[in-house]
Amino acid sequence: MYIVIVGAGDIGTPLIEIATAGGNEVVVIERDEAKAELVASSFDCLVIHDDATVKDTLLDAGADRADALISTTDQDATNIMVCLLSKELSIPKIVSVVHNPDHMDIFRQIGVNTMENPQRLIAEYLYRSVKRPAIVDYMRIGDEAEVFEITVKEDSPIDGKTLQEADTAGLLSAEMLIVAIERNGGGHPITPRGNTRLEAGDLLTVYSGKGATPEITDIFGHYEDHD
Structure with missing residues (x-):
């Protein structure tokens, strides 16, 4: 792919590294001379030291x-x-970092794919790691829904039950879905079926429309404060 990356800061530089390592043709636009020179000497890409808000620069x-x-x-x-300007030039794929969540709608209105400020996402992730240590990894979807990974504890309410049995027992709400099961560190996840039996130690990928609340994590044997 031919990729233009605007900015060679804390976000742009790792992106440049990944994009060039992936064999893409990369052009970087950076206004700061020192940053531009550092990127030019570090990566196999063309670097333009100029203002990307000027059409001629693009x-x-x-x-x-x-x-x-x-x-x-x-x-x-x-x-x-x-x-x-990128829309004017009919670039097929346009993506941007958004620092202020209030600006998300502006980017959507002009048809740009967005990523929320990574620093905030990292901060939320770190806070979650302290507040909810049972959650191995997670991704927020919308305002409340989350996809997260969690292990099944021995003698938890769901341990030893099939998904059908867990549903019948009211352990799995209508807004919950177990997406994948990783067992014994295997590289190939198990696709859950109604007759799939959950075992202690299973690493589950779970979707919850209400997020990973304490009431949800209790089901898997992770009893935490409900505050």
Whole structure:
């Protein structure tokens, strides 16, 4: 792929590393001279030291023939302008970091895929790790729903039951779905069926429309404070 990356800061630099390592043709636009020089000396990519909010700069970067553009600057206003110009140039895939959640709708209105401020996501992840240690990994979907990983504890309410038995016993609500089961560290997850029996030590991938609340994690034997 031909990818234009705008910004070589804390977000852009790891992205540049991943994109170049993946064999993509990468062009980076960075206004800060020191950052531009560092990227040019560190990665196999073309670096343009200029302002990406100017259309000619994007054209110099070959944006009119790019497969994708990713804007990673720390200013939402800059990212919005870059994305608007990218739409004018008919770049097929446009993605941007969004720092202020209030600006999400603006990006959606102009048809840009977005990623919330990664620093905030990391902060939420760290807080969750302290507050809810039972959750191995999670991803939020919308305002409440979450997909998370959790292990089945021995003698928990769901231990030893099939999914059908757990449903009959009222352990699995209508808003819950067990998506995958990893057993004994196996590399191939088990696809859950009604007659699949859960065992202590199973690592489950679970979808919950109400999130990973203490009432939900209790089912798997992780009894935590309900505050």
